[in-house]
Amino acid sequence: MAEQLANIFCTEKDKVNCPFFFKIGACRHGDKCSRIHHRPTISQTLLLSHLYANPFAGLSQEQAVQVNQDEVQEQFEVFYEDIFSELAKFGEVEELNVCENLGDHMVGNVYAKFVSEDSAGKALQGLNGRFYAGRPVLPEYSPVTDFREARCRQFDMSECTRGSFCNFMHLKRPSKELQRELFRGQPRDNKDKDRIPDDERERDVDHPTDRDHDHDHDRDRDTHDRDRYHERDHRDNHERDRDRDHDRHHSHHDDRRDRDRRRDSDRGSRSSRDDKQPPQPPAQPQQPQQPAQPQPPAGAPVTAPAPPPQVPLPAPL
Numbered sequence: 547m548a549e550q551l552a553n554i555f556c557t558e559k560d561k562v563n564c565p566f567f568f569k570i571g572a573c574r575h576g577d578k579c580s581r582i583h584h585r586p587t588i589s590q591t592l593l594l595s596h597l598y599a600n601p602f603a604g605l606s607q608e609q610a611v612q613v614n615q616d617e618v619q620e621q622f623e624v625f626y627e628d629i630f631s632e633l634a635k636f637g638e639v640e641e642l643n644v645c646e647n648l649g650d651h652m653v654g655n656v657y658a659k660f661v662s663e664d665s666a667g668k669a670l671q672g673l674n675g676r677f678y679a680g681r682p683v684l685p686e687y688s689p690v691t692d693f694r695e696a697r698c699r700q701f702d703m704s705e706c707t708r709g710s711f712c713n714f715m716h717l718k719r720p721s722k723e724l725q726r727e728l729f730r731g732q733p734r735d736n737k738d739k740d741r742i743p744d745d746e747r748e749r750d751v752d753h754p755t756d757r758d759h760d761h762d763h764d765r766d767r768d769t770h771d772r773d774r775y776h777e778r779d780h781r782d783n784h785e786r787d788r789d790r791d792h793d794r795h796h797s798h799h800d801d802r803r804d805r806d807r808r809r810d811s812d813r814g815s816r817s818s819r820d821d822k823q824p825p826q827p828p829a830q831p832q833q834p835q836q837p838a839q840p841q842p843p844a845g846a847p848v849t850a851p852a853p854p855p856q857v858p859l860p861a862p863l
Contacts, residue, residue: 566713570696571688572651574713586687590640590666593688594656594673597681598625598644602710603653626720627728628678633658634732636672637665643693646718648710657690661735693717 564581567573571593573583601618602610626644633639641659645652660666669685676683690696698714700706710716 568689570652570713570715571657571690572655574649574651576651584689586689588663588667589687589689589691590661590663591657591659591688591690592666592669592673592685593690594629594658595684595686596654597629597656597678597683598622598654599679599681600646600648600654602646603648622718623720623724627724629656629658630728630732632673633660633669634728636660636669637662638732638735639729641693643697643715644718645715646710647712647716649713652713652715657688657693659691659693665735 562582564573564579564583567579567581567583571591572595573579577583601613601621605613622644626642630639630642633642638661639658640661641657643657643659645655645657647653647655658666658669660669666687670687673683673685693715696715697717698706698712701712701714701716706712706716
């Protein structure tokens with residue numbers, strides 16, 4: 547029972563805990579959600595709610611087309627550098643993700659994942675009550691630690707049909723040069739230096755999505771292997787059914803052949819038995835029945851039958 551509850555915890559089958567809040571750290575129903583939102587008391591990840599001023603918020607599609615994308619990207623990279631530099635003062639930052647979703651529960655959300663929980667705790671205390679560009683900084687612990695499950699993979703492949711109002715993260719990326727400069731230039735946590743080699747850290751900075759790509763590749767490979775096993779099982783079942791039908795067909799023919807053989811054998815034995823029996827005598831013709839004498843009526847006197855007529859004998863010579 548405990549294992550079953552652990553398997554469905556914060557999934558779609560869990561009717562008690564909210565799976566979206568567990569995966570994304572935000573729920574479109576807010577406090578009115580019918581499921582429980584588990585807010586952690588300690589975590590590596592901080593959520594800075596609605597800190598990024600998305601220039602597309604509140605614009606119609608016609609107005610959004612007229613916005614200069616280069617200027618938007620330039621302003622975003624300035625914002626990204628300011629936030630990263632301030633967060634790095636409290637400890638080593640492992641990931642910094644900014645949502646460009648336009649849903650009310652996700653617009654402008656910034657997720658900062660630190661290498662250690664102590665650094666996240668220091669940042670929570672140091673940023674609380676501060677402002678950035680006139681916006682209040684509202685840090686809180688987030689249950690999100692694996693952004694591979696929180697981000698929208700269809701958006702990464704430019705195939706998301708829900709647009710900016712998708713319930714999964716649409717992450718806005720800065721340039722690789724800026725990421726490399728910020729992540730390489732930040733101070734390292736001394737106790738975590740030996741945990742991650744420098745070459746692996748630099749590789750993650752150069753290609754921030756390589757781990758996600760490897761994870762997706764492994765998942766696709768597992769899916770391909772599973773489909774291959776299912777296909778093999780289906781093929782084996784098909785061959786097994788075909789052999790069963792073949793055996794049933796031959797068994798039917800064998801039964802019919804045996805039945806014909808028994809019928810022929812019965813015919814042969816019956817004919818031989820008929821040959822051995824002696825010929826029966828011809829049937830005697832039946833004697834014609836005498837007509838019945840009429841019965842006298844009741845009460846009539848019984849008379850003796852008349853004697854036969856006397857034939858006169860010839861006179862002697």
